[in-house]
Amino acid sequence: GPNALCDYQRLLDGGPAERIEAVLVLGHPTLSRPVSRLLARPDVRIVAVADGSRWTDVAGLARGVPGPVEAVRRPAGGWLRAWREADAGRRGVRGPRDATGRKDAVASAVWDAHCAPGAPALVIGASDVIRSFDRCARPADRAPTVVSNRGLAGIDGTLATAVGVGIGLGGPVRAVVGDLTAVHDGLGLLHGVHETAPDVQALVLDDEGGAIFSRLEHARTAEPAMFARWFTTPQAVDLGALAAAVGAVHRVVDGAVELARLLAEPVRGCSLVEVPLLG
Structure with a gap:
């Protein structure tokens, strides 16, 4: 969909990522370093949705929640717009000799x-x-x-x-x-x-x-x-x-x-x- 972030790895190293207060974890996150660092931040509330007795918890900070979770549609606000604009700005940033x-x-x-x-x-x-x-x-x-x-x-x-x-x-x-x-x-x-x-x-x-x-x-x-x-x-x-x-x-x-x-x-x-x- 239009709200999927393409270059999320680099986005997590700055910009809107510095304002993250909570993370909802669905399934198994990737093994990329930026995602692991985010899930280990002590200042962020980590909520892992699980359909069993185990869930992903990188740093022992997550609070497990029995699934499934019902999604509620709400109008996109400035938070989503900031992420999409940051992602769009990252595209095409490629060193030609790198x-x-x-x-x-x-x-x-x-x-x-x-x-x-x-x-x-x-x-x-x-x-x-x-x-x-x-x-x-x-x-x-x-x-x-x-x-x-x-x-x-x-x-x-x-x-x-x-x-x-x-x-x-x-x-x-x-x-x-x-x-x-x-x-x-x-x-x-x-x-x-x-x-x-x-x-x-x-x-x-x-x-x-x-x-x-x-x-x-x-x-x-x-x-x-x-x-x-x-x-x-x-x-x-x-x-x-x-x-x-x-x-x-x-x-x-x-x-x-x-x-x-x-x-x-x-x-x-x-x-x-x-x-x-x-x-």
Whole structure:
């Protein structure tokens, strides 16, 4: 609906968030740091609606309320308007030479394309990629078919999942992953000569390693050389050669025009598309 906030993670780090007095928690909140910080604020009244004996309580501050809760419609006031205006102001704030900004721009373009009728199913990779979609996926009249894995090692089996989704749905699939996921799970695109070969496109957002760690606590405490080796772990894998090894078509897309052209094309066969984010 029109009141859904797109860039809520950044909104929770300032602006209207400083005036929050109470939070109503429905279901399980996301794992993003801003949401966890909000639910741990001692100055905010946390009310968790639950349909059982357990509910989400990040900091032991919540008061559980048996569900369901009846919603009462009231005219939108200045409070809602302040949030919507702040969210609208955040959109388009993207550093053109910043990998995070470019990744968000790609995620936004992909999401919009998949909101169209007849779009392929979408498999979103873990780590920094899904967080870009979380920041940029605008509510639409039609929700895309979206699948994502979550586990102790989030990048395991991502491309294999995309293949399985394609076989299960009997239709095309686009998987959006980071470069480390592509390297880790590239052989998931390989199929036996007697196996069904679904239409799967792996869109690889290449930011030269584990970019997510630069926004976590690790970056503030680790020595740069150690941080690069053990956390960002940049790779020098030739993705074109990897694509050839699994029988996939390889393509490099650099820039908004080329990306828009790619997203307008049907997904056919097996392909691996690089989207450089640095340089």
